[in-house]
Amino acid sequence: MHFFRKYLYKTKTSFIVIFCVCTIAINGCKTIEIGLITRDIKKQVSRDDFFKSQFTGFCLFDPQTNTYISEINADHYFNPASNTKILTMLSVLDSHRDSIPSFAFSKTGKDSIALLPLADPTFLHPKLSNRNVLDKLNQYKKLSLLTPKNNISAFGPGWAWDDYFYSFQPERSYYPIYGNVVNITFDSVLVASPSFFNSYIDLIPNDAKQNALYRDPNLNIFNTYINEDSAAFFRTIPFKTSLELYQVLLKDTIPNIVFNEYDNTFLSDTIYSQRTIDVLATMMKSSDNFLAEQLLIQSGIINGSWNTDAYRNRLLTKWSTFLTHQPQWYDGSGLSRYNLITPKSLVEILHEIYQQLSFDEIKYIFPVGGESGTIRNYYKATTPYVIAKTGTLKNNHCLSGYLVTASGKTLIFSFMNNHYIGSSHQAKLAMEKVLVRIRDKY
Numbered sequence: 016m017h018f019f020r021k022y023l024y025k026t027k028t029s030f031i032v033i034f035c036v037c038t039i040a041i042n043g044c045k046t047i048e049i050g051l052i053t054r055d056i057k058k059q060v061s062r063d064d065f066f067k068s069q070f071t072g073f074c075l076f077d078p079q080t081n082t083y084i085s086e087i088n089a090d091h092y093f094n095p096a097s098n099t100k101i102l103t104m105l106s107v108l109d110s111h112r113d114s115i116p117s118f119a120f121s122k123t124g125k126d127s128i129a130l131l132p133l134a135d136p137t138f139l140h141p142k143l144s145n146r147n148v149l150d151k152l153n154q155y156k157k158l159s160l161l162t163p164k165n166n167i168s169a170f171g172p173g174w175a176w177d178d179y180f181y182s183f184q185p186e187r188s189y190y191p192i193y194g195n196v197v198n199i200t201f202d203s204v205l206v207a208s209p210s211f212f213n214s215y216i217d218l219i220p221n222d223a224k225q226n227a228l229y230r231d232p233n234l235n236i237f238n239t240y241i242n243e244d245s246a247a248f249f250r251t252i253p254f255k256t257s258l259e260l261y262q263v264l265l266k267d268t269i270p271n272i273v274f275n276e277y278d279n280t281f282l283s284d285t286i287y288s289q290r291t292i293d294v295l296a297t298m299m300k301s302s303d304n305f306l307a308e309q310l311l312i313q314s315g316i317i318n319g320s321w322n323t324d325a326y327r328n329r330l331l332t333k334w335s336t337f338l339t340h341q342p343q344w345y346d347g348s349g350l351s352r353y354n355l356i357t358p359k360s361l362v363e364i365l366h367e368i369y370q371q372l373s374f375d376e377i378k379y380i381f382p383v384g385g386e387s388g389t390i391r392n393y394y395k396a397t398t399p400y401v402i403a404k405t406g407t408l409k410n411n412h413c414l415s416g417y418l419v420t421a422s423g424k425t426l427i428f429s430f431m432n433n434h435y436i437g438s439s440h441q442a443k444l445a446m447e448k449v450l451v452r453i454r455d456k457y
Contacts, residue, residue, distance in 0.1 A: 052457060053085040059452060060087060065445035069435035074358035075418075075453065076427045078369055084426070084457070089362075090340060092355040093431040096406030097302045098413045099349030099356075102342070103311045104295055104380070105364055106330055108371055110314040114287035115294055117148045121282045127157035130286070131277055132190040133316055136309030137288045139268065140194045141208065143297065145289040152269055152286070160265070161277040162258055163189045167312060167323060169256060173351030180230045182251040184350060185305040187312065189321070190261050194305055199228060201241055201248035209264055212237065212254070228252050235260070296380045299404055300388030304348035311347030323347075337363050349406055358429035361415045365427045369417070374425065378402050381416055390414075393443050400454045403428075412439040414446055420457045428453075 060066045060073070074089040076082070083089075115137055120130035130152075137143045152158060169186035170176065178184045185195040198208045199216060207213045212235065221227070221240035228250040229238045235255050241248055254260070262274050298306040315326030327344050335341065343355040369377065381402045382388025385395030394401040403416025415429040430449070432442045 052453075055456070056085045056449060056453065057087060059449055063445050063448065065435070065441050066432075070433045072358040072429070072431040073449075074362045074429045076362045076366065077424065078366055078427055079424065083359075086359070089359040090357050092340075092343070092357055093413065093433050094352060094408065094411050095349060095354055095356045095361065095413055095415075095431065096408040096411050097304075097349040098361060098404055098406035098415050098429075098431075099344070099346065099351075099354050100299060100302065100307045100406075101361060101364055101368070101404055101415060102330075102344060102356075103307045103347040104299065105334075105368055106314045107291060107295060107310050108368065109330075110317050112291055115289055115291055116285045116313065116317060117288040118152075118286045119282035120284050120286060121280070123159065124157065126155055127159070128155050129159045129161055129275075129280060129282065131161045131163075131280075131282055133285075134189050134191065134309050134313040135288055136191050136194070136306050136313075137294060139192050141196070141198055142194065143289065143294070148286055148288045149268065156271060158269060158272040160272055160274050161280060162261075162274060163277050163321065165321075166190075166256075166258065171308065171346035171348070171351050173345055173353035175350075179232060180228075180252055182253070183304050185253040186256045187308045188256045188261070189312070189316075190258070191256075191305075191309055192261055192264050195253055195256055196251050196305075197237065197254050199237065199239060199248075199250050199252065201239065205239060207237075209267070211264060211267060226250075230255070292376060292380060299380050300382050302389050302405065304350055307348040308346065334364070334367075337367060339363065349408075352408070358415075358431050361429040361431075362427050365415060365417070365429070369427060374417075377417060394447055394450065401450060407439050410434055410436065412442040414443075418450060418453060420454050422457065424457060426453070426457065
């Protein structure tokens with residue numbers, strides 16, 4: 016009996032030893048594999064002439080094993096450009112995942128309501144056809160619109176002031192309408208939408224080959240330069256926002272509305288416009304700066320803060336539980352040159368999104384390589400493998416998102432390039448070589 020117990024003890028001990036050795040061996044192999052992949056990626060980056068003349072950061076993460084596979088300057092800060100919209104997206108998911116709130120309201124009588132705009136960027140937006148809000152408002156005979164006492168600054172910190180008339184930089188507002196832009200067309204006559212602006216556009220004959228549209232920096236006066244031989248003309252240009260203009264434009268649409276200053280009236284209900292996921296997809300796929308700015312402002316209002324700067328700081332404090340490096344975050348769109356974030360922090364934010372959404376939802380929202388959005392002409396493959404957001408400012412190009420490997424793994428990555436000379440096309444081609452290699456090898 017004593018011999019049998021001794022034998023069992025030795026057998027058990029041997030099993031434990033073998034188990035430990037196998038575990039160490041497996042983990043050791045895994046470490047070696049990751050090391051080889053990291054070395055391979057670094058070698059490829061170091062050999063490419065594009066990466067030699069600028070600043071590159073890269074981070075690759077496996078969410079299934081919770082392992083960082085490769086890091087190149089992953090703890091260095093870069094300007095993310097429109098990768099900033101990934102932060103805005105997470106703020107929206109944390110705030111109002113189901114539908115976009117448009118107005119807070121309370122009934123004040125049988126056919127009357129008091130309502131407050133909630134910075135909804137979709138309200139009468141020319142590219143978003145949903146008109147649920149307008150239909151809802153037109154059900155009432157008397158509407159009292161409560162307007163905030165103050166407005167947010169038209170431009171974010173670090174924005175380029177001379178980009179004010181480009182379609183990618185509409186002004187920010189607590190009460191946006193029509194996307195805060197004017198669409199101007201010309202086919203024998205000039206036509207503005209909204210039609211209110213028809214009286215403020217001038218046609219100027221232009222001998223140059225290119226047509227052009229300019230606006231006065233401080234006034235809604237639009238000069239349209241058109242070559243007489245030109246084909247049909249279409250341009251989008253931001254208008255100068257103001258409470259007075261908002262009231263005029265809204266009165267044209269809802270004649271029975273009156274305006275009062277917001278006095279902290281309690282508003283018990285909310286009018287919603289459209290599905291959040293659809294608006295996020297529009298924002299991310301087309302890299303829409305206006306939607307991004309307004310959605311971040313709106314998230315703050317819903318969470319009790321009309322001060323967007325203070326709200327961003329609150330979010331960063333909340334996210335510090337999973338962020339290794341604190342971002343320097345100044346706006347919702349990425350237009351600001353002040354924004355700074357590390358590749359590792361972007362991967363951590365993408366991981367948080369990955370845990371909140373299904374992968375089908377992620378593929379619906381993010382651009383897909385070779386198929387949709389800002390990467391429809393890049394990262395082409397029979398089976399799409401890059402689902403990611405671009406970020407481009409002059410001399411900076413980033414790509415952060417998800418990579419599906421040939422073996423079926425889903426990896427999270429952030430690829431950031433700052434301070435290169437030339438076109439972003441070269442950056443895209445250089446990154447594509449690296450991402451294809453990871454796809455095929457991992």
